[in-house]
Amino acid sequence: MDSPIPKFAARLSLLSPVESSLVANPPMPTPAIPGLNPVYEDYARCVHCGLCLNACPTYRLWNLEADSPRGRIHQMIHVAPSEIPGNVHDELPLSDSFVEHIDKCLDCRACETACPSGVEYGKLVEHARARIERDYPRPWLARVARNFVFRDFLTRPFLIADVAHLLRLYQRSGLQAIARSIGILKLLGLAERERLLPRIDDDFFFDRFGRTYQAIGPRRARIAFFAGCIANVTFSDLNEATIRVLTANGCEVVVPKGQVCCGALAAHAGYRDPARELARQNLAVFLHEDYDAIVTNAAGCGSTLKEYDHLFSSTEAEHPKARAFSKKVRDVTEFLAALGLTAKLAPLRHRVTYQDSCHLLHGQEIREAPRQLLRAIPNLELVELPYSEICCGSAGIYNVTQTETSLELLDEKMRHAQSTGAPTIVTANPGCLLQLRAGAALHRTNQQVLHVVELLDRAMQS
Numbered sequence: 001m002d003s004p005i006p007k008f009a010a011r012l013s014l015l016s017p018v019e020s021s022l023v024a025n026p027p028m029p030t031p032a033i034p035g036l037n038p039v040y041e042d043y044a045r046c047v048h049c050g051l052c053l054n055a056c057p058t059y060r061l062w063n064l065e066a067d068s069p070r071g072r073i074h075q076m077i078h079v080a081p082s083e084i085p086g087n088v089h090d091e092l093p094l095s096d097s098f099v100e101h102i103d104k105c106l107d108c109r110a111c112e113t114a115c116p117s118g119v120e121y122g123k124l125v126e127h128a129r130a131r132i133e134r135d136y137p138r139p140w141l142a143r144v145a146r147n148f149v150f151r152d153f154l155t156r157p158f159l160i161a162d163v164a165h166l167l168r169l170y171q172r173s174g175l176q177a178i179a180r181s182i183g184i185l186k187l188l189g190l191a192e193r194e195r196l197l198p199r200i201d202d203d204f205f206f207d208r209f210g211r212t213y214q215a216i217g218p219r220r221a222r223i224a225f226f227a228g229c230i231a232n233v234t235f236s237d238l239n240e241a242t243i244r245v246l247t248a249n250g251c252e253v254v255v256p257k258g259q260v261c262c263g264a265l266a267a268h269a270g271y272r273d274p275a276r277e278l279a280r281q282n283l284a285v286f287l288h289e290d291y292d293a294i295v296t297n298a299a300g301c302g303s304t305l306k307e308y309d310h311l312f313s314s315t316e317a318e319h320p321k322a323r324a325f326s327k328k329v330r331d332v333t334e335f336l337a338a339l340g341l342t343a344k345l346a347p348l349r350h351r352v353t354y355q356d357s358c359h360l361l362h363g364q365e366i367r368e369a370p371r372q373l374l375r376a377i378p379n380l381e382l383v384e385l386p387y388s389e390i391c392c393g394s395a396g397i398y399n400v401t402q403t404e405t406s407l408e409l410l411d412e413k414m415r416h417a418q419s420t421g422a423p424t425i426v427t428a429n430p431g432c433l434l435q436l437r438a439g440a441a442l443h444r445t446n447q448q449v450l451h452v453v454e455l456l457d458r459a460m461q462s
């Protein structure tokens, strides 16, 4: 209950203007971050051993403790401890430097794989980012751009299609060539980002929503295909190839209508509300029918879909639904390796190397399945890529927000890829495909970059 004394004191001008305004307009209580939030023990599991340091791409680049997993956890625990039940540390402000070190993290989760103590770093950094978005005033332009991308663009499929139409016009009309040749992109500081722009498809995969593709031969499984968001306008061919491979191996494939972006990009950026709303829509669409599995060809999406229950606290009605949903989610490589390939694969006399996608290896702990599928192609030579477990620099929209660091990581990746002598780099995530294709173009390596299922599809068509 409000005490009458401060109001009385304010009327007599006994309080400063700021205090008076606080009395007149008491601050709104800070809204809690929705969903599952870490507790003190989640941070305290870090015993500062440092075994994660060499696995961390940013620490490897700069040798700075503040840009290591251990250093970032240390900073998180000192920022507003009242947010973390059980925390006894002193409170430090949400400073520019804290935001910078958290922004520079790729959320690649390589530190989770390396950690012997079981620190779930992804959970911690996503909570730190949600706090930043709630409490830290980013510069105006950054705020507007981030709000547009995470609240509007990714949540509305028609907007993705509209923007893609404009970009296709830019790419096909000659405008792109003109913009590149007259140097306007350089002038605007957009040259590097523009080079990462994917080619927009002629036909969008959105048109396939609502279709069912019959199994070839006896039906072995009935699956729902999760098509992604931007992949519907840039990776339609990959999605088609995935369906061909699945149907050829005895799967009936349903592409449920009404599915939306998985919410990974929003959740990784700290925008939990839009991520939760997207999850609600996908839960309604994919739990409407019973499928043997919900399959995705995007490791980044799969990792978030498998953790939908993290977006809802255990008391929310969506939580049990999210758990039921997540249990059915499979990466396409994981699903096919477990099901076993039955389609005939022609020999491909070719040398390839495989780049692990962070959210497949570190986010889902899947290392063997893609390699197993590649080894199933007769005559295909698989050469291990040195440091394939280190991020290529794609990391969601990291290549757009932290372009310089992303390109540094890409340089190193392309050096290692060239050292294998493989003319083809294979990976398992559309974001990595884009990044590595940009790398091959920038470094003029002449290497083609394919998804595992695209290579299987080629072997099936030969």
Ligand code: SF4
Pocket (backbone or CB within 6 Å): 045, 046, 047, 048, 049, 050, 051, 052, 053, 069, 070, 111, 114, 115, 116, 117, 118, 119
């Ligand atoms: S390996 Fe795990 S316990 Fe050791 S410093 Fe890194 S996060 Fe902490």
Ligand code: SF4
Pocket (backbone or CB within 6 Å): 055, 056, 057, 058, 059, 067, 068, 069, 072, 104, 105, 106, 107, 108, 109, 110, 111, 112, 121
């Ligand atoms: S998520 Fe990746 S970049 Fe971030 S601290 Fe862990 S290893 Fe380093």
